[in-house]
Each structure stands twice: as structure tokens, then as C-alpha cells.
Amino acid sequence: MKTVLEKFFGASAKGIVIKDKLMTGYAEVGGQKVCVFGTCDGTYIDNAAALRLAAHVIDCIENHRKTPIVMLVDSAGQEPNRTAEMLGLASYFGHLLSCLQLARQNGHKLITIATGKAIGGAFICYGMFGDRIDALDSASVGLMPIEAMSAVTKIPAPVLEKLSKTMPSLEFGAKPFALLGGVEEVWKISDDYAAKLATAIASSSTDDNRAALGKMRGGRKMALDVRDRVLAETAK
Amino acid sequence: MSSLFHEQTARQRIASIVDSFTEFLPPPERVMSPYLPQLDIPVSFDDGLVIGRAKIGGKPVYLAAQVGQFVGGSVGEVHGAKLTGILKAAARDGIPCVLIVESGGVRLHEGSSGEIAISEAMRAVFECRAKRVPTIAVIGSDIGAYGGMGILTTCCDFRIMTEHGRLGISGPIVIEKWMGKKAYDSSNRALVWKTSGGKTKFLFGDADVLAEDDAASVSAAISKLLAKSSPLTLKSIKARQQELEKRLKAFGKTSDPDVIWKAHGLASIAEASLANAKEFAALAKKK
Numbered sequence: 001m002k003t004v005l006e007k008f009f010g011a012s013a014k015g016i017v018i019k020d021k022l023m024t025g026y027a028e029v030g031g032q033k034v035c036v037f038g039t040c041d042g043t044y045i046d047n048a049a050a051l052r053l054a055a056h057v058i059d060c061i062e063n064h065r066k067t068p069i070v071m072l073v074d075s076a077g078q079e080p081n082r083t084a085e086m087l088g089l090a091s092y093f094g095h096l097l098s099c100l101q102l103a104r105q106n107g108h109k110l111i112t113i114a115t116g117k118a119i120g121g122a123f124i125c126y127g128m129f130g131d132r133i134d135a136l137d138s139a140s141v142g143l144m145p146i147e148a149m150s151a152v153t154k155i156p157a158p159v160l161e162k163l164s165k166t167m168p169s170l171e172f173g174a175k176p177f178a179l180l181g182g183v184e185e186v187w188k189i190s191d192d193y194a195a196k197l198a199t200a201i202a203s204s205s206t207d208d209n210r211a212a213l214g215k216m217r218g219g220r221k222m223a224l225d226v227r228d229r230v231l232a233e234t235a236k
Numbered sequence: 237m238s239s240l241f242h243e244q245t246a247r248q249r250i251a252s253i254v255d256s257f258t259e260f261l262p263p264p265e266r267v268m269s270p271y272l273p274q275l276d277i278p279v280s281f282d283d284g285l286v287i288g289r290a291k292i293g294g295k296p297v298y299l300a301a302q303v304g305q306f307v308g309g310s311v312g313e314v315h316g317a318k319l320t321g322i323l324k325a326a327a328r329d330g331i332p333c334v335l336i337v338e339s340g341g342v343r344l345h346e347g348s349s350g351e352i353a354i355s356e357a358m359r360a361v362f363e364c365r366a367k368r369v370p371t372i373a374v375i376g377s378d379i380g381a382y383g384g385m386g387i388l389t390t391c392c393d394f395r396i397m398t399e400h401g402r403l404g405i406s407g408p409i410v411i412e413k414w415m416g417k418k419a420y421d422s423s424n425r426a427l428v429w430k431t432s433g434g435k436t437k438f439l440f441g442d443a444d445v446l447a448e449d450d451a452a453s454v455s456a457a458i459s460k461l462l463a464k465s466s467p468l469t470l471k472s473i474k475a476r477q478q479e480l481e482k483r484l485k486a487f488g489k490t491s492d493p494d495v496i497w498k499a500h501g502l503a504s505i506a507e508a509s510l511a512n513a514k515e516f517a518a519l520a521k522k523k
Contacts, residue, residue: 047484054477061470080406080414083491086431087483090381090405091442094390095476101362102468120342120351121405124384128355142348153344155275163274169313169349182352208359210352211317220349222270223317223356226261230287230321233260234298234329 001040004115007193008070009036022049023072024056026064030198035060035108038072042117044079045125050092053126057099061106068109068201069100073127073139074116093125100129109204111197114139114174114183128182132204134196135174135183142172168219181214181223241376241449242400246286246301249336249376252451253458254299259288261318269312271346280306283314287322292334293459298326301336304379310343311385316353323360323371332370332462335392340407341383354384361391368465370394372458375401376449380432382407390442393466396457397434397443399513404432419491426509430493435508435516439500440483446513453513 001023005013009027016025016036021043027036037056039045045053060067078089104110112130114123118141127133135141143149146164150157160170168176174186187196211227214220241249250257261267263281272279284306290299300322302309311319319335326333342350364371373389373396375381380402381389389395389403397403406414408422408431422428430436438446445461447453466472487496494505500520502508508519 047480047488051477051481051484054473058470058473058477078405080411082411082415082420082431083488085404085406085411086436086491086493086496087487088390088403088437088440088442090386090403091390091440092480093387093405095473095480097358097362097387097391098468098476099473101365102470102473104362105366105468121384121387124351124355124358124387128352129358143342143344143351144347149344149347153275155345159275167271167274167347169271169347171347177348180348180352182348182355208356210356211320214349214352220313220352223313223320223349223353226267226314226317227321227324229267230260230318231325231328234289234322234325 008197010194022052024052029194029201033064033067035064035067035069036072039075039122040116042074042076044077045075045122046079047084047087047089047092050096050125054096054099057103060108061103066107068111069103070197071110071112071127071130073112073114073118073123075122076117077120077122096126097129100126104131104206109201111200111204113197114141116140120144131206132200133183134185134187134200135177137174137186137188139174140172141174141177141183145172146170176219179217179219181210181212181217181220184213239450241398241451241454242378245305246303246336246338249451250286250290250299250301253455254290254292255294257288257290257299259286261287267314269314269346271312275345277345283312283318284309285315285318287318292455292462295459295462296331297462298322298331298333302338304338304377307343307345309339309379310341311339311350311354312343312346313349313353315343316350316357319357320353320360323357323364326369327360327363327367330367330369332372333364334372334374334458335389336374337381337385337389338377338379339381339385340379341385351384354388358388358391361388365393365465365468368467370462370465372396372461374454374458375403375434376454377401380404394444394461395442396445396447396454397437398447398449398454399434400449401434402429402432403437403442436493436496438517439496439520446517448513
């Protein structure tokens with residue numbers, strides 16, 4: 001992970017601490033200070049992890065005004081666990097999202113890079129909440145791989161496989177996810193990550209443009225129109 | 237028509253809690269999933285979500301109710317776009333938004349589109365909150381609020397639950413598969429409800445109100461919250477951080493919900509289990 005962090009942040013990556021597969025710290029991008037947090041090695045996010053990440057967001061809001069926040073995602077999601085559920089894991093995730101929302105309201109830009117696994121709940125609980133969401137082309141982005149989807153829905157994998165050729169929503173990976181508008185840009189391994197990140201920070205917007213992107217790229221054709229129709233009918 | 241909220245359908249629930257209701261994109265308009273026909277799965281003419289404008293207790297609201305009978309109330313591209321649309325309308329017009337949630341989360345058959353749809357709806361919930369437009373989630377059925385929809389309800393200003401409602405991320409069958417039947421038996425209804433049900437969520441404060449399992453009680457609870465909002469401030473999120481840390485420290489080592497009930501002053505588990513919402517709230521306060 002350290003080498004990947006250096007590709008993003010150069011020598012300033014030393015300001016990021018990795019503990020129990022969670023990263024928190026402050027670094028620099030193009031001479032500008034950024035707050036960094038995230039997951040690595042495909043770890044699971046539990047109640048304690050959500051709190052640690054939330055605490056870092058709170059520290060950034062309180063002590064580093066308007067500093068952009070960079071979220072790195074490499075997590076397989078949450079582990080189904082009765083104690084976690086009993087204590088309200090959903091509320092812990094909701095709290096992390098609420099902290100990020102307050103950061104947004106206070107002028108912090110929120111940038112997400114999916115670096116590894118960005119699957120289901122792990123992506124929803126912080127990364128997908130970014131103003132701008134990019135992914136490395138090697139990242140595993142999506143709801144779940146086709147075999148897993150087949151096991152749960154009881155639809156044979158070859159059927160899903162065939163349909164995924166025309167329905168990127170069923171396909172798993174950074175590129176199909178970008179066709180849906182869920183990822184703005186997919187980065188190649190040969191890209192200059194630091195330069196890319198600086199551009200991402202500079203060009204981010206707090207408007208959620210994912211439905212429009214999905215329509216433009218043809219991967220998610222109905223979302224924008226249905227939403228706009230509701231907005232038009234409610235305005236009558 | 238049944239008067240028990242948990243037995244009602246989405247449209248019956250709406251009819252029984254509102255003074256008046258106008259539906260947007262109703263079934264005759266056939267706004268449906270483009271995915272399901274390709275998988276040979278029947279569609280629903282409203283894609284499992286009823287949205288509209290209503291009056292509750294004389295006050296205007298936007299309202300969305302999920303249809304649990306249709307693919308588990310799951311969120312696909314169209315369902316999610318309707319939800320995001322009504323939430324954005326609420327933010328635009330400054331009218332509170334009430335969500336009657338009954339969903340297992342993302343509609344797996346629609347893959348990542350449903351996942352992004354829930355994330356977009358979350359952004360819209362927070363668009364309301366940034367403008368101090370109240371967002372209220374009602375969870376009152378066995379299907380509950382799970383997966384991404386469970387997380388979404390925790391992003392709202394307030395949650396009203398009945399004892400039949402369940403809130404979480406992983407459902408009981410998923411937990412059983414993962415941990416083994418010995419560690420968690422999903423057919424043990426008492427255990428499942430004490431783990432994720434309305435009463436336990438109320439003790440923790442994750443449910444702001446524990447309502448009775450009837451429309452009048454739910455409607456009254458909504459009315460009371462319509463004039464309030466729960467703005468995000470540095471002070472409020474720091475308090476929440478402390479509270480969640482305290483909860484994890486106090487109960488993170490147990491898997492027995494009775495320990496939590498007792499710690500909240502419920503001396504007799506049997507009595508508290510049978511108590512209605514009002515009685516339960518009174519028992520929990522007696523500490």
C-alpha cells in the first residue's frame with residue numbers, strides 16, 4: 001500500500017498512518033494539503049472502523065478548515081455479524097456519511113479513488129458519497145461479481161454473463177461502473193496519479209452528476225429522465 | 237382492510253395515514269424496470285415504489301412508500317430514480333419528505349445500477365437536511381430496512397419504528413449463513429427481533445419514536461416530527477461520535493440482546509417483550 005500512497009502523494013505519504021488496514025492522515029497534492037483516509041487490503045469495515053474514519057473526518061472539519069478530503073477504497077464490505085447488527089452497524093455507517101456531509105457543507109471537497117475492492121456496502125458507506133469518484137482500472141468496482149449474483153438470484157451465471165454484454169449494470173469492474181456514471185474517470189496504471197488527483201480535486205463539483213453521466217454514456221438510460229419527470233410533475 | 241400497519245400494503249398504508257394523496261408516475265403510466273423483462277421476471281407498473289404529495293395532520297408532505305411484496309421492496313434504477321426525484325422535490329420546495337420503508341436494499345437483478353441509485357437517494361436525503369427540510373423514515377414491517385436502504389434511513393433526520401420493524405444491513409439469513417446456525421438461528425424470531433427490531437433500536441435511540449402497530453399511531457408520530465429537523469453541526473456529530481463509541485464499549489463484547497434490554501432498565505424481559513409501544517417506552521424510562 002505504501003508504494004501506491006507514494007504514487008498519489010509522493011514523500012508526503014509519510015503523513016498517512018496505516019493501522020489495522022485503515023489509513024488516516026494528512027498529505028499533499030500539488031503543494032496543497034489534503035486529508036486522507038481509507039481502507040486497504042480489501043478489509044471489512046465494522047463499527048469500530050467506521051468510528052475511526054469518522055473521527056478523522058471530524059478532526060479535519062474542526063482543525064483543517066476547507067481542506068479537501070481524499071477517500072481511498074479497498075474494502076470487501078461489512079462482515080455479517082450479529083453483534084455488529086445488534087449495535088446498529090447501519091447507524092455507524094450513517095454517522096460516517098453524516099460527518100462527510102457536514103464536511104461538504106463546510107466547504108471541504110470530497111474526492112474518492114477506488115484502489116482495490118469497492119464492493120456493495122463498503123463503497124456505499126463512504127466512497128460513493130464523494131463529489132467526484134474515480135477508480136484505478138484494476139479496481140473491483142460494483143455490486144457483486146456475476147457468480148455471487150447468480151447464487152443469490154438463482155439466475156444461471158451464463159445467462160447473466162450474456163446479458164452483461166449489453167447491460168453494463170450486471171458487469172463487474174471499474175469500466176462498466178463508469179458507463180453507469182458511478183465513476184467519473186478510470187485511471188490507467190501508467191497514469192501520473194498525483195497529477196490526476198490534483199485535476200480531480202480542481203474539477204470536482206458538489207452537484208451529483210452521476211445520473212446525467214450514466215445517460216450520456218449509455219449505461220444507465222432511465223435514471224435521469226425518471227427523476228426529472230418527478231421533478232417536473234411535482235412542480236406543476 | 238387490516239388495521240395493523242405491518243400487514244398493510246404500501247397503498248393501504250398511505251391511505252390510512254394521510255388526509256389526502258396525489259400520486260406521481262402512477263401505475264397507468266407504466267414507468268417500469270427495463271431490466272426485469274430481460275431476466276424473465278414479472279415487472280410492476282410502479283416498480284415497487286408509490287410516490288406522491290399528501291397531507292398528514294393538515295400539513296403538506298412528499299411521500300414515498302415501498303412495496304415489499306414486489307421483489308422485496310428492492311431498489312432498482314427506476315425505483316431509485318423515483319425516490320431521488322421525490323426527495324429532490326422536497327428539498328426544492330421546502331416540504332418535508334416521509335419515507336415508508338420496506339426493502340431489503342439494492343435489487344440484485346439490476347446489479348450496480350441499483351447500488352448507484354441508493355447512493356443518489358442518499359445525496360438527495362442530505363440535500364434536504366442541508367436545507368433543514370425534515371426527512372422522516374417509517375419502518376414498520378417484517379421486511380424492514382436492510383442493506384443500502386437500512387443505511388439510507390440512518391441518514392434521515394428521524395426514524396419512526398414499530399416493534400414489527402427491523403433495521404440493519406445484513407438480514408438474519410445472511411448472518412446465519414456467515415456465522416453458522418449455532419451462532420445465529422434465523423428461525424428464532426424472538427432473537428431476530430431483539431437483534432434488529434424496533435424495540436432494541438428504540439432503546440439505543442436509533443429509532444426516535446416507537447409507534448404502535450396501527451396507522452393512527454404512525455400518523456400521529458409523523459405529524460409531531462414534521463415541524464422539526466435535526467441539523468448537522470460540529471457539535472451534533474461530535475456528540476453522536478461519543479454516543480456510538482460508548483455503545484460499542486459497553487456492548488461490543490456481547491451478542492445477547494437481553495443484556496442491552498436490562499442495561500436500559502428493563503428488569504423483566506418477558507414483560508417488556510409483551511408490552512405495547514407506550515408501555516415499553518414507560519418501562520425503559522423507569523431505570
